[in-house]
Amino acid sequence: MPWIIDTDIFIEGERGNVAFVGWLQSADGVATADVVRGEFLIGAHAVADETVRQRGVQFYSERIAGLPSFSSEPADYAKAAALAGDARRHGKGKPGLIDGLIAAIALRTGATVATQNTKDFDAMGCPSANPLLKKLKSEECLSGMGRTACR
Numbered sequence: 001m002p003w004i005i006d007t008d009i010f011i012e013g014e015r016g017n018v019a020f021v022g023w024l025q026s027a028d029g030v031a032t033a034d035v036v037r038g039e040f041l042i043g044a045h046a047v048a049d050e051t052v053r054q055r056g057v058q059f060y061s062e063r064i065a066g067l068p069s070f071s072s073e074p075a076d077y078a079k080a081a082a083l084a085g086d087a088r089r090h091g092k093g094k095p096g097l098i099d100g101l102i103a104a105i106a107l108r109t110g111a112t113v114a115t116q117n118t119k120d121f122d123a124m125g126c127p128s129a130n131p132l133l134k135k136l137k138s139e140e141c142l143s144g145m146g147r148t149a150c151r
Helices: 007-014 018-026 034-046 050-064 074-089 097-109 118-123
Strands: 003-005 030-033 112-114
Touching: 003 097, 007 018, 007 034, 007 050, 030 034, 030 097, 034 050, 034 097, 074 097, 097 112, 097 118
Parallel strands: 003 030, 003 112
Antiparallel strands: none
């Protein structure tokens, strides 16, 4: 199953969550999105503590920079706005533009978003799963047999 890794999963990896490394090594079709790369790096560069900032930049270089990455297309922005706006209007979540853009890219490419924020992606009708949870609802989440939203 193709995966688009969201920023919050990378943050957990940078913080040393052992589930991140295990999942990343076993998952098939792992990629990210260009917007996620930027969001992670903004967070890393914004940290006041020099050591933590350097650790974030190093994690990016070692774990994120080499991954395949989906770029956005012009139509993705209109789709992102519609997805996020509809979810907000219906009171299903409060996704912003970046999550909307990730969802639009995932829907366009047939990928599932690897995120801890499954609520907002579900609200936008985008397949998502939290791969860092120890017990997934279904082996389909790992094997790619379906687009089940696993939490």
